[in-house]
Amino acid sequence: MIQLRQLTKRYGRTEAVSDLSFDVRPGVVTGFLGPNGAGKTTTMRMILGLDAPTSGTATVRGRRYADLPWPMREVGALLDARAAHPRRSVRGHLLCLARSNRIARARVEEVIGLVGLSRIADRPAGALSLGMSQRLGIAAALLGDPPVLVFDEPVNGLDPEGVRWIRALMRGLAAEGRTVLVSSHLMSEMALTAEHLVVIGRGRLLADTGLDAFVRSDPRDTVLVRTADAEELAHRLRDAGAAVRRDTEDTLVVTGMAGPEIGKVAMVHGVVLHELTPHRTSLEEAYLELTRTSVEFGGPEGER
Numbered sequence: 001m002i003q004l005r006q007l008t009k010r011y012g013r014t015e016a017v018s019d020l021s022f023d024v025r026p027g028v029v030t031g032f033l034g035p036n037g038a039g040k041t042t043t044m045r046m047i048l049g050l051d052a053p054t055s056g057t058a059t060v061r062g063r064r065y066a067d068l069p070w071p072m073r074e075v076g077a078l079l080d081a082r083a084a085h086p087r088r089s090v091r092g093h094l095l096c097l098a099r100s101n102r103i104a105r106a107r108v109e110e111v112i113g114l115v116g117l118s119r120i121a122d123r124p125a126g127a128l129s130l131g132m133s134q135r136l137g138i139a140a141a142l143l144g145d146p147p148v149l150v151f152d153e154p155v156n157g158l159d160p161e162g163v164r165w166i167r168a169l170m171r172g173l174a175a176e177g178r179t180v181l182v183s184s185h186l187m188s189e190m191a192l193t194a195e196h197l198v199v200i201g202r203g204r205l206l207a208d209t210g211l212d213a214f215v216r217s218d219p220r221d222t223v224l225v226r227t228a229d230a231e232e233l234a235h236r237l238r239d240a241g242a243a244v245r246r247d248t249e250d251t252l253v254v255t256g257m258a259g260p261e262i263g264k265v266a267m268v269h270g271v272v273l274h275e276l277t278p279h280r281t282s283l284e285e286a287y288l289e290l291t292r293t294s295v296e297f298g299g300p301e302g303e304r
C-alpha cells in the first residue's frame with residue numbers, strides 16, 4: 001500500500017504537486033495519469049525518497065522511504081531506464097545492486113531470466129537499446145522481490161512486443177497481490193493495463209476511481225436517433241425530460257435518456273425510427289475532458 005497525504009511540492013513559484021491525497025492498493029494495477037507536466041514524476045520521486053515534500057507525506061507500507069530498513073525489498077522502481085552505469089554489464093549492474101542490499105546472487109540470475117535478458121547479460125548497459133534498458137530497469141526494480149512497485153512511463157520507446165510484455169508483467173505482479181503504480185500520459189495505454197485510475201492535472205487530484213466507473217459516471221453519453229419526424233420526436237422527448245439537439249434534417253442527438261426509453265416514447269407517439277445508436281463516451285474522451293483545463297493553462301509553465 002502506498003499512501004499520500006496532503007503531499008505538496010513547490011519549486012520556486014511552481015507548485016508541481018498540490019495537496020495530493022490518495023491510496024494505492026495492492027492486487028490491482030493503478031494507472032497514474034496526467035498530461036505532460038502534471039506532476040507524476042515529482043510525486044513518484046517523493047514516494048521513493050528522491051525529493052523531499054514541501055509539506056505532507058508519502059509512505060510505503062506505513063513508513064516514509066527513508067525509514068525503510070531495506071528499501072529495495074519493500075519497493076521497486078523504474079524511473080529512469082538509462083540509470084545504469086554505461087560501462088557496467090547487465091549482470092554486473094544487478095550484482096552491484098544486489099550486494100549493497102544483501103540480496104542473494106541467485107536472485108540476479110532469476111530476474112535476468114524473468115525480463116528476458118539472459119542472452120545479453122554480459123553486454124555493457126550503455127550498449128543496450130532503449131527497450132533493453134527498460135527491461136534492465138525492471139529487473140533492478142524486481143531484484144528485492146518487493147511487494148510494492150512504481151513504474152514511471154515504462155512503455156515509452158518500446159516496440160509493440162515490448163509494450164505487450166510490460167502490460168502482462170504489470171498485471172501479473174498485481175495478480176500476485178503486489179501494489180503496482182504505473183504512470184502514463186496516455187489513457188489508451190492505461191485502458192489496457194490498469195484497473196484503477198488516479199488522474200492528476202497541474203499537480204492536483206482530478207479523479208481516483210475504477211476504470212469502469214470513470215466512464216460510467218460520464219453524463220455526456222448520447223443516443224443518435226434518425227427519423228423522418230425529427231421535429232415531432234424532439235418535442236416529445238423534451239417533454240419526457242431528455243435534452244435534444246437537432247443534428248441534421250432527420251437526426252437528433254439525445255442526452256439524458258437511454259435508447260429503450262427513446263424507442264418507447266417514439267412508439268407511443270407513432271414515430272417511425274430509422275436508427276437508434278447509443279454513443280458511450282470513450283475513456284479517451286472522458287480523460288481529455290477531465291484534463292482539458294489543466295492542459296490549456298499548463299502552457300509553457302508545464303514544460304521543464
Ligand SMILES: Nc1ncnc2c1ncn2[C@@H]1O[C@H](COP(=O)(O)OP(=O)(O)OP(=O)(O)O)[C@@H](O)[C@H]1O
Binds near residue numbers: 034037041185301
Ligand atoms: N527539479 C525541478 N525544478 C523545477 N521545476 C520542476 C522540477 N521538477 C519538476 N518541475 C516542474 O514540476 C512540474 C511537474 O513536473 P513532472 O515532471 O512531475 O510532471 P509529469 O507529470 O511527470 O510530466 P511528464 O509526463 O512530462 O514527465 C512541471 O511544471 C515541471 O516543470
